[in-house]
Amino acid sequence: GDSVTQMEGPVTLSEEAFLTINCTYTATGYPSLFWYVQYPGEGLQLLLKATKADDKGSNKGFEATYRKETTSFHLEKGSVQVSDSAVYFCALTSSGGSYIPTFGRGTSLIVHP
Amino acid sequence: SAVISQKPSRDICQRGTSLTIQCQVDSQVTMMFWYRQQPGQSLTLIATANQGSEATYESGFVIDKFPISRPNLTFSTLTVSNMSPEDSSIYLCSVEGEGRPNEQFFGPGTRLTVL
Numbered sequence: 763g764d765s766v767t768q769m770e771g772p773v774t775l776s777e778e779a780f781l782t783i784n785c786t787y788t789a790t791g792y793p794s795l796f797w798y799v800q801y802p803g804e805g806l807q808l809l810l811k812a813t814k815a816d817d818k819g820s821n822k823g824f825e826a827t828y829r830k831e832t833t834s835f836h837l838e839k840g841s842v843q844v845s846d847s848a849v850y851f852c853a854l855t856s857s858g859g860s861y862i863p864t865f866g867r868g869t870s871l872i873v874h875p
Numbered sequence: 876s877a878v879i880s881q882k883p884s885r886d887i888c889q890r891g892t893s894l895t896i897q898c899q900v901d902s903q904v905t906m907m908f909w910y911r912q913q914p915g916q917s918l919t920l921i922a923t924a925n926q927g928s929e930a931t932y933e934s935g936f937v938i939d940k941f942p943i944s945r946p947n948l949t950f951s952t953l954t955v956s957n958m959s960p961e962d963s964s965i966y967l968c969s970v971e972g973e974g975r976p977n978e979q980f981f982g983p984g985t986r987l988t989v990l
Contacts, residue, residue, distance in 0.1 A: 811978070867917040
C-alpha cells in the first residue's frame with residue numbers, strides 16, 4: 763500500500779537558517795503530493811502541493827519539488843522565522859483511488875530567535 | 876476554503892465514560908472525515924461520514940466504539956465510547972475542498988485525555 767516516510771524530529775534551527783525536511787513516498791501510479799502544517803493548538807492547513815513529476819509547489823517561502831526518480835518531495839525554506847515553528851506533515855493521494863490522503867508521521871520544527 | 880469548528884476543544888475524561896465531539900462546517904459538504912492523531916504519531920483515518928448513510932469505518936475501528944452521526948450536510952458528531960487511557964489523542968474532522976477534491980481542510984481538533 764501507499765506510505766510516506768518523513769525525517770524524525772524535532773528539527774531545531776536558529777532564525778534565518780536554511781530548512782530541509784525530507785520526505786519520501788511509496789505509491790503506485792502517479793500520486794499527488796502535499797505538505798500540511800499544524801501550528802500549536804490548531805488543525806492542519808495545506809501548505810503546498812504538486813500533482814505531477816517535476817512540479818514545484820510553493821507558499822510562504824516554502825518550496826518542494828516532486829521528484830519521481832527519487833520518489834521524494836523534500837520541503838525547503840531559505841530563511842526560517844520563529845513563526846514557522848510547527849509540525850509539518852508530508853502526504854500523498856493516490857492517482858487511481860480515493861482522495862483520502864496518506865500522511866507521514868510529521869516533523870516538528872522549532873525555530874529559536 | 877471551508878471553515879470548520881469543533882467542540883469541545885479539549886476535555887479530560889474518566890475511564891469508562893463516553894465523549895461526543897461535534898464538527899460544524901460553514902458550507903455544505905458531501906463527505907466528512909474523522910481522524911485520530913495519537914501523540915507523536917501520524918493521522919489515522921477513523922471513518923468517512925456521508926449524509927444519509929452509515930459511516931464507513933477503516934480497519935481497526937468499529938461503530939460500537941466510535942459511533943458517528945451525520946444528520947445534515949454541515950454537521951457531524953463522533954462519539955468515543957467506553958474510553959480507556961489508550962484513547963487519549965487529538966481527534967480531527969476534515970472535509971474535502973469544494974472543487975478541489977485532492978485537498979483537505981481540517982478542524983482545530985479536540986484534545987482528549989482519559990485518566
